Structures are given as structure tokens and as C-alpha cells.
Amino acid sequence: MAGVTRPAGAFVSRFAPSPTGPLHLGHAYSAILAHDMARAAGGLFLLRMEDTDTERSKYAYEAQIMEDLQWLGLTWDGPVQRQSDHLARYTARLAPLAARGLLYPCSCTRSDIRAALSAPQEGTVHPHYPGTCRGRSMASRQPGDALRLDLAAALAQLPPDLGFTETGAAHAGPHIINPDDAINRIGDVVLSRKGEDIVAYFLASALDDADHGVTHVIRGEDLFDFTPVQVILQHLLGLPTPTYHHHRLIRDDDGKRLAKRDDARALSKYRAEGTTPQDIRRMVGL
Numbered sequence: 114m115a116g117v118t119r120p121a122g123a124f125v126s127r128f129a130p131s132p133t134g135p136l137h138l139g140h141a142y143s144a145i146l147a148h149d150m151a152r153a154a155g156g157l158f159l160l161r162m163e164d165t166d167t168e169r170s171k172y173a174y175e176a177q178i179m180e181d182l183q184w185l186g187l188t189w190d191g192p193v194q195r196q197s198d199h200l201a202r203y204t205a206r207l208a209p210l211a212a213r214g215l216l217y218p219c220s221c222t223r224s225d226i227r228a229a230l231s232a233p234q235e236g237t238v239h240p241h242y243p244g245t246c247r248g249r250s251m252a253s254r255q256p257g258d259a260l261r262l263d264l265a266a267a268l269a270q271l272p273p274d275l276g277f278t279e280t281g282a283a284h285a286g287p288h289i290i291n292p293d294d295a296i297n298r299i300g301d302v303v304l305s306r307k308g309e310d311i312v313a314y315f316l317a318s319a320l321d322d323a324d325h326g327v328t329h330v331i332r333g334e335d336l337f338d339f340t341p342v343q344v345i346l347q348h349l350l351g352l353p354t355p356t357y358h359h360h361r362l363i364r365d366d367d368g369k370r371l372a373k374r375d376d377a378r379a380l381s382k383y384r385a386e387g388t389t390p391q392d393i394r395r396m397v398g399l
Contacts, residue, residue: 123154123155123156123157123326123328124150124151124154124155124156124157124328124329125151125156125157125158125159125325125326125327125328125329126147126148126150126151126156126157126158126159126327126328126329126330126331127147127158127159127160127161127322127325127327127330127331128143128144128147128148128158128159128160128161128182128187128189129160129161129162129163129318129321129332130144130162130163130178131162131163131164131166131169131170132162132164132170132171132172132174132175132178133166133169133170133171133174134174135174135177135178135181135379135380135381136177136178136181136182136379136380136381137363137378137379137380138363138378138380138393138396138397139333139362139363140380141181141185141380141393141397142360142363142397142398142399143331143332143333143360144182144185144187145185145187145393145394145397145399146331146360146399147329147331148187148188148189149399150329150331150358151329156328157190157191158187158188158189158190159189159190159191159194159325159327160179160182160189160193160194161193161194161195161196161321161325162175162178162193162194162195162196162197163196163314163317163318164195164196164197165196165197165200165311165312165314165317166311167197170197175193177381179193181380181381181384184380184384184390185380185390185393186390194321194325196312196317196321199317199321200312202320203305203312203316203317203320204305204312206316206320206350207260207304207305207316209349209350210262210267210304210349210350211251211260213270213349214263214266215262215263215266215267215270215349216251216260216261216262216263216304217246217247217248217249217250217251217260217261217263217301218246218249218251218253218254218255218258218259218260218261219245219246219249219258219259219260219261219303220246220255220257220258220259221242221245221246221259241297241298241300242261242300242301244300244301246261247261247263247301257306258306259303259304259305259306260303260304260305260306261301261302261303261304262301262302262304262345262346263301264295264296264299264300264301264302264345265292265296267345267349268290268292268295268296268345270349271345271348271349272348273292274289275289275290275344275345275348276288276289276290276344277290277340277341277344277354277356277357278356278357279337279340279356279357279358279359280329280356280357280358281334281337281357281358281359281360282361283334283337283359283361284334284337284359288340290341290344290345295341295342295345298338299338299339299341299342302315302342304316315339315342315343315346316346318343319343319346319347319350319352320350320352322355323347323350323352323353327355328355328356329355329356329357329358330355330356330357330358331358331360332357332358332359332360333359333360333361333362334359334360334361334362335362336359337357337359340357340359363397380393
């Protein structure tokens, strides 16, 4: 973990926003929770910019994110990590999976592949991949082809009791990954796209959590159903599996999950209106 001394057994959490828009109340809740849990345990809190979407990520948003977090009274340990600085490292970690016959090239529609590379969100359902390109050899990969994980083949190489521990209230307890359920609900996920330096959220996030020594992943419950993908990748790549804590989502008056398009709930607007950090904590139920 560059720039940080991590004591043995330390609790290490992180906040990992994408700098593609301003932070809103939902981000504030997630960041405060991850920060406070780490500080209460005498541990470390890291800040990571998940900026692999180089077209939409902007430095101005990154600067605003850091300003908002500091206004909330949050501090992070070590330098800010940026995924865009490590794209080659992510793709290099795919070589062992290819050597084990677990990857195959995919030339399906560009829009579907780009959508599959981003983090899933509540209310967004990507169609289950039918396996059109499954069976293609790596030697047949062409410029622009994506790489997919052959999930059934991967699960066949993993122990039957593979799972993870969850501490969030909605899903607390141990979870064993059911192979049939994973294949039917998740399918062969895209891990990267050739020629565009695009790496999937699943892969980059799992690698960074391991490389930065994260012991507790604290994030929204909309990502719970996709945790098995990251656990599978962790085991395939010989990485540790952290403890997961999926928290409730902050919703608007209609019960919808807040998104970056909800500028009315941007922290910068609350700040401009004279709202205090203590007010924000009360608004999100902390």
C-alpha cells in the first residue's frame, strides 16, 4: 500500500467514487460510514478514484470530491489512489487466467460491452450474456474484442465452499457462492476491452482492494449481488477476500436511489445554502 504503513491486523476501509459528477447525499453516507468505522477501530481510511472511464472522468470533479470530503470532516491516509494510473497493471493480471483457459474474446456489440464494464447500479439490468462467443480461442482475438470470464469453467476450478462474510444489516452472516445461481444471475462478465484501455469495475476494484490492503469493503447494497464475481476473481488470482459491509441506500422522496444526475442533492449545493456537516449527518441518519 504505497505511502501508508499498515499495522498488522489493522482495519482498512476505503471510499472509491468515480469522478464523473458531484457527490450527493448517498455518497456522503457511504464515505462517512467507511471513515467512521475505520477510525472507531483505530484503522486506516483510504481514498481511491475509480476513473477508468477516462471519457467521463474529470479532474474538476475529483477536486470537488476531495473538497467535499474535507468539508465533511473526513481525512484519508496516504495519497489518493487513481485507477487510471494502473491500467496496464490490471490487464497484465489477466494473463494467468488466459493461461488457465478461463478467458475468451468477445466481439458482441460495443454498447453492451461498455455497459458491462461499469459498476452495476440499482434499477439497471444488463441482459444475461447468451455465450455467443464462448468457445473462441484467445488466438482468435481481434482489435476491439473484449475479454470475458468463462464463469462455469472458473467455478469448476474453485472449492465448493467458496464464499465471503457480510456484516451489513440486510445480509449479515456467511455467504457460500452457489455455482448455478452465479452462472444464471451473473454469467460471463466482461473484464476488459482491447485497444481502449478499458478495465471492468469488477476486476480493477478487486485488484485494488487487495493491493492496498483493504480489509473491509463498505459500500451500497446495490452492489451486494455482484460481490460473488469479485470473490471468484480474488480466489482465481490468489488474492485475499475482505469482509463486506453493504449498507442501505439513501433515496429520494419517491424511493429511488440517488444518482449523480440528482444535482439538487449535491453536497456543494447544500454547502452553498449554509448546511453544516452535522446537518448532513442528521439528514442521512447518522
